[in-house]
Amino acid sequence: MRRADILREIAPVIRDHLVVCNIGIPSQELHGIDDQPTNFYMLGTMGLCSSIGLGLVLVQDKPVIAIDGDGSILTNMGTLATIGNNGSGNLILLVVDNGAYGSTGDQPTYTGMRTDLAGVARASGCENVHDVPGAEAGKAIEAALAAGGTHVIVAHCESGSEKHPPITLDPVVIRHRFMEAVKA
Amino acid sequence: MSIHKRIADDMAGAGIGFVTTVPCKQLAGVIAELETRDDMRHVPCNKEDEGMGLCAGAFMGGTKPAIIMQNTALGVTVNTLATLTQFYRMPLPMLISYRGELGEPIACQVEMAVHTKPLLQMMGIPTYHLHKQSDVEELPAILKYCFMSNKPVAILTDATFWGGY
Numbered sequence: 001m002r003r004a005d006i007l008r009e010i011a012p013v014i015r016d017h018l019v020v021c022n023i024g025i026p027s028q029e030l031h032g033i034d035d036q037p038t039n040f041y042m043l044g045t046m047g048l049c050s051s052i053g054l055g056l057v058l059v060q061d062k063p064v065i066a067i068d069g070d071g072s073i074l075t076n077m078g079t080l081a082t083i084g085n086n087g088s089g090n091l092i093l094l095v096v097d098n099g100a101y102g103s104t105g106d107q108p109t110y111t112g113m114r115t116d117l118a119g120v121a122r123a124s125g126c127e128n129v130h131d132v133p134g135a136e137a138g139k140a141i142e143a144a145l146a147a148g149g150t151h152v153i154v155a156h157c158e159s160g161s162e163k164h165p166p167i168t169l170d171p172v173v174i175r176h177r178f179m180e181a182v183k184a
Numbered sequence: 185m186s187i188h189k190r191i192a193d194d195m196a197g198a199g200i201g202f203v204t205t206v207p208c209k210q211l212a213g214v215i216a217e218l219e220t221r222d223d224m225r226h227v228p229c230n231k232e233d234e235g236m237g238l239c240a241g242a243f244m245g246g247t248k249p250a251i252i253m254q255n256t257a258l259g260v261t262v263n264t265l266a267t268l269t270q271f272y273r274m275p276l277p278m279l280i281s282y283r284g285e286l287g288e289p290i291a292c293q294v295e296m297a298v299h300t301k302p303l304l305q306m307m308g309i310p311t312y313h314l315h316k317q318s319d320v321e322e323l324p325a326i327l328k329y330c331f332m333s334n335k336p337v338a339i340l341t342d343a344t345f346w347g348g349y
């Protein structure tokens with residue numbers, strides 16, 4: 001199971017929710033698999049998917065699903081402390097952990113070696129941390145949505161990406177339609 | 185009224201409801217003031233680019249954001265300012281302590297001070313430098329301008345503005 005298989009499987013679960021999706025191939029895959037106005041695609045800015053999701057969840061009531069990656073979390077590890085200490089919203093942080101920098105050619109990250117992101121999340125103060133195989137990501141998101149509150153789901157899968165074209169939507173269009181969806 | 189309360193009042197008056205901060209000695213009073221208020225949500229961040237991500241989320245959630253940071257952090261936020269704040273056209277008032285100016289006791293702070301205005305200018309970021317404490321009178325207009333233009337705007341506050349060390 002690769003990242004795109006997880007995205008395809010969770011698409012029906014996340015379709016009607018606000019989604020912030022990580023830079024690069026993850027956004028291209030989600031855009032190709034199930035483009036929705038409720039999806040905010042990051043076109044740049046490595047590492048900030050979880051931060052955007054947290055900022056969003058702290059100022060309004062709808063749940064937010066941030067689809068992040070292991071490489072991206074590693075570049076902004078402090079985000080887990082900020083999430084762990086500001087858990088007053090309905091944030092679901094899904095970390096697709098494939099042990100690789102997928103957008104740059106699957107170079108290995110440290111999570112494929114000794115680093116355990118679920119352990120880091122727990123040690124950072126995050127309360128509801130779920131370490132699951134990729135095939136259970138959809139079920140974990142459904143359960144987190146039903147329970148409410150802040151959840152960190154680390155879903156493990158193999159590295160490798162699907163071919164989807166780059167997103168050519170203008171960033172202001174992505175932002176505008178997403179903000180309309182937030183208000184709706 | 186203290187300068188710290190006045191700045192916080194002006195921020196709330198501009199409709200700002202979400203503020204993230206990385207501390208600086210010069211900004212301690214404003215940050216302490218934020219902690220006492222319930223009209224703005226204060227979320228400390230660990231690094232300024234993370235804070236700009238939080239602000240982008242808050243803005244898309246319908247709340248006007250602001251970041252309070254030191255000028256040395258411009259070095260770690262250039263990519264975020266260009267590819268997130270500016271690329272998606274989001275407003276972001278940045279209240280920045282301008283370390284390394286007159287009265288600075290730490291030589292290393294001067295090294296980023298000399299790059300501060302050139303970096304901001306290179307990035308096309310409107311920049312206002314508050315030097316005398318009376319310059320704070322312009323803050324409401326600067327904040328209004330920021331949210332009118334949907335741009336990051338830098339408000340540099342030096343040691344003279346804060347009354348020295």
